[in-house]
Amino acid sequence: MGTHGVISTRKRNRRWEARTTVRTASGEYVRKYASGGSKTEAVNLLLERVQDAAPLTDLNRRSSIQSLGEQWRLNMLTKGLAPRTVDRYEWTLEKHINHYIGRLTIEELTTSRAQSFLVMLQDKHGAGVAKGARTVLLQMFTMAVQDDIVQRNPVQDTTLRRADRKEVESFTAEQIPTLRKNLNGDVLDVFDVMLGTGLRISEVLAIRWEDIDFSQNRLQVTGAVKRTKREGLHRGAPKSLGSMQWLYLPDFSMHPLRERERWCELVFPTSTGGLWEPTNFRKQWRKQLAGTAYASAHPHMVRSTVATILAQSEGTLAASKQLGHSSESITAKHYIARPDEAPNLSQILNRLL
Incomplete structure (x- = not known):
């Protein structure tokens, strides 16, 4: 045919x-x-x-995995994936799959070889890299099955070792005042907005004056500052649809917004009026906290701090809605810090005897 x-x-x-x-x-x-x-x-x-x-593909069982990867990559580009997802998939394909097993033929990648490859990646590069490589390989060989190149997907039955779960890091209410004393200028203003909203750095740096409703002390999340291989630095959509919402701000977050000079459409621009890249914000953050007790702290801890404080006072559901998550489980697993001690329920237990 x-x-x-x-x-x-x-x-x-x-x-x-x-x-x-x-x-x-x-x-x-x-x-x-x-x-x-x-x-x-x-x-x-x-x-x-x-x-x-012409047939859907000119690949066969003796074609290289690198050739299969290129066919899959071209097909992936038609799926409407987020640009950063495309960048991550292409990086995984080139940096790890093609580098280590790209010269194998399609029929040579058995389940045992795929398993050995993923174990090696996890040992050498970490669980995140191995998980990403498994996702790409799984999609590549699913396409190969659909094109009748192979009868079954050899990656389907591979497994990854359970990675050690990292504890969620956040600031305590007592740490926040002393942390703020070490920040200044635009970094402090961004910190105050993050602390009052739980927004990501990229979302705060994308705020425009038109996104703020000063009469009701709220702002609408409409974008995020991103850098991708194809588009460079740009203002794109937030990470998820749930992030695109109106948020009410406390007074300490509204104060810097009211005081800032409106000389371009962005609230937090660079000195030339362009987009402030999150990577450069983090550099300024580290520079201002160098030599302090917070030198190892990272800005994303502010988002976890908001989630933890709201969960303790209003419950996980409230924290999840504030952060724009699709489910409470995401918030609970990745953003709420575990308390050092259990609540004092001794008086209730005293009733047992």
Whole structure:
């Protein structure tokens, strides 16, 4: 299927005609015809027309995994994935899959070889890299199954060791005043907005004046500052649809917003009015906290702090809604710090005896 028979040519009325028979993907035999000013032109035009009946892929079991990866990559680019997801997948494909196993043929990647590869990645590069590589390989070989290159997906039955869960880090209410004393200027203003909203750095740096409702002390999350390989530094959509919401701000967060000078559309621009890249914000953060008790603290801890404080006072559901998460479980697992001690329930237990 997808191939054509012998191409016949003839000259008729001062033009050349080319004909052949093609077997389509459905198995039907179809006559194809083209004409041109010369024999070569007619044949080339005919060959273009028979491409419609070509097989979905020219790969086979002896093709390399690198070739399969390239076919999968081109297919992935048509799926409408987020640009940062595309960047991450392409990096995983080139940096790890092609580097370590790209020269193997498709049929040579058995389940045991795939398992050994993933174990090596986890030992050498960490659980996150191994998980990403498994995701890409799984998609690549799912495509190979769909194209009848292989009968089953060898990655399907692979497993990864359970990674040690990292404790959620956050600031205590007592630490916040002393932390603020070590911050100044724009970094302090961004910190105060993050602390009053739980927003990501990228979302705060994307706030425009038109996003703020000063009459009701609230702002609308409409974008995030991102950098991708294809688009460079730009203002894109927030990480999730749940993030696109109105948030009411406490007075300490509204204060810097009211005091800042409005000289361009962004609330927190660079000195030239451009987008302030989150990476550069983190550099300023580390510079201001260097040599202090908070030198190892990272800005994302502010988001965890908001989640932890809200969960303790209003419950996990309230914290989840504030952070724009799709479920409480995400908030509880990744953003709420575990208390050092259990609540004092001794008086209730005293009733047992």
